Amino acid sequence: MRFSLKNISARNTKILAAITVISILSAWMKYSTSTPQKLVIHKRVAEKQSKKLVKFTFAGEILPFDSPLILKRYRRAIAQNRNYNIGNLDMIKAAKRWFPLIEPILRQNKIPDDFKYVATAESKFMLSFSNKGAGGFWQMMPITARGLGLEVNEEVDERFHPIKSTEVVCKLLRQTYNMFGDWTSVALAYNMGSNAFMRLKKKHGASSVHFIRSNHETERYFFLVMASKDLIENAARYGYRVRKSGKVSxxxxxxxxxxxxxxxxxxxxxxxxxxxxxxxxxxxxxxxxxxxxxxxxxxxxxxxxxxxxxEIEELDEEYEVEPSTKNILAKDSSFSP
CATH class of the missing domain: 3.10.350 (Membrane-bound Lytic Murein Transglycosylase D; Chain A)
Incomplete structure (x- = not known):
């Protein structure tokens, strides 16, 4: 009787072991077959997003969104903008007010229209100053503003004058374009200074200015300009809308x-x-x-x-923008803002 029980016990152990092995093999096969499918799906989504952005331009210059590095930098800028939803709403409203004054000045000076988004990236049209003392829609230092002919004193600060500040900035942008010959370089040089950007460009000699390694602020800056452009031009996609009856002031x-x-x-x-x-x-x-x-x-x-x-109202009371898997805001494991 004891011998028989031992045989049954040994047999049951073997059966359980076999079941365990089969379960492990089954789980492994399921994982190995599903994971490539998931990777293919992620790859297709990324390719689709890149194709959507392939014609996304700044001042008529196509951005290299076929590069994973450039795409990731841009997505990070978009994510950063999403962290300031109330500020974004104010920026969209302000753009509706100030763009009609800024745009004709850009045209008169033959500066691409997209440079109005440099102002949004610089200041979001907020009446504030940087830690270094730069102020105004175009964020100029007092000494720079005075040198360009603006009045900055206890009574007036024309760095915040949308017409006069834009007029002097256009002159500066034209001079910078004569130095570099492309508008993307002009935008980057405006952020870090023409001389500093010239040294950086000579040092790296990259085929595209987008791949030049610089300080974190400058690398991020240009993509914040483009993120501001995308946000204002496609406000509804990010959770804001223009009232049908609304008119620009x-x-x-x-x-x-x-x-x-x-x-x-x-x-x-x-x-x-x-x-x-x-x-x-x-x-x-x-x-x-x-x-x-x-x-x-x-x-x-x-x-x-x-x-x-x-002109503008939020879609919900908390100004939240819901992420969508159908556009560039789709999150995945490779992206961490």
């Missing part, structure tokens, strides 16, 4: 050649509040506007609204 430009001692009274004569006047003229710092005989500015340009309307 119409404005008029008024030349001021005499001192205005009280801007509040001036605003009332034009049937607007002082707050509205400041909103359209963020370069004003005080309650007055003085024409100084010794100043190179013998006139100022005040921007006044004709019709003020709301």
């Amino acid at each position: 119409e404005v008029k430009v008024v030349e001021v050649r005499e001192t205005i001692s009280d801007l509040s009274k001036f605003a009332k004569t034009h049937h607007i509040s002082l707050a509205t006047l400041r909103s359209f003229n963020p370069w004003l710092r005080t309650q007055s506007l003085t024409i100084k005989p010794q100043s190179q500015n013998q006139k100022y340009l005040l921007i006044l609204p004709v019709v003020v309307s709301s």
Whole structure:
């Protein structure tokens, strides 16, 4: 009887061992056959995303999105933009206000229209200053702004004047283009300085400026410009939309050649509040506007609204943008923002 039980026990052990081996082999075969399919799917998605972006240009220059490195840098910039959804909403609204003033100036100076997105990447049209003291829509240092003919003092800061700051920046961009001969280099040089970028370009000698290794800020900068372009041009895809009844705020430009001692009274004569006047003229710092005989500015340009309307609204109360697997925001294991 004992011998018989031992035989049964040994037989059961063998059966269990066989079942275990079969289970392991089955699981391995299932993994080995499904994993390549998943890899193929990921590859096809990546190829599809790259094809969608292959004609994505900056100033008429096609970006090398066929490079995994460039695609990854761009996706990181998009992800970074998604972390500032309320700020993005304000940027989209501000772009609707300021672009109609900036675009004609770019055209008049034969600067590609895409350079308006340099301003959005630089400042998001926020009325703030960098840690180094750069300010304005184009983020200029005070000494640079004064050297270009802008007035920066306790009463006015024309770095925040959308018309005058854009006019002087256009001159600077044209000079930089004459140095490098391509607009992508101009955008990068604007961020890090023409001389510094020239040294970097000579050092690396890369076939494309997109592959030049530089500091983290400059490498990221150009893709933030492109991410801003994509966000503003395709706002609905990222969770924002333009109201069908919304209109861009119409404005008029008024030349001021005499001192205005009280801007509040001036605003009332034009049937607007002082707050509205400041909103359209963020370069004003005080309650007055003085024409100084010794100043190179013998006139100022005040921007006044004709019709003020709301253009943009969020799709939900928290301004969240839901990720989509159908576009470049699709997450995968190879991407970590």
